Amino acid sequence: MEREPEPTELSRRLTDPAPVIALGIALWVAATVVVLIVDRWSSALPVCLAGIGVGTVGFVLFLVQRAAARRGSKTAQRGLD
Template sequence: MKRTDDIADRIRRLADPRPILAIGTALWAIAAVVVLLSGDRWDSALPVCVAGIAVGLLGSALFLLQRRAARRGRRGAQVGLG
């Protein structure tokens, strides 16, 4: 049973989107800081960095809303987010 529990725990950990959302948003924020510090050369990349941050925050917010709805037992919530 130990091996089965170990595999289930590993699958659960790999399926969790929170670390990926946090890392991706942080990388976009770092890229935005680099673009701001580099001056005029990369000025056109700043809107892309801001859009990446916005998408990461939106994805995090949607995940948290769906997880809260799943924990409350709402009918339209996704399954398996608890």
């Protein structure tokens, strides 16, 4: 029986979650602008602001954990470098 070849690793560009998180926050900002322009959607403004806030807090936590992992902190999450 032949062994199946090992799968190749994806490039760093494809596995880095930072651009995806930043894009998500940018989409919430765009949604907020649309809600501010269209008057009848004004009830969705708190949801848009919450999306920006939660996305920003999550992104900051991700960056802090990534920095801790890169410097070798014992309490940092693994696989973020």
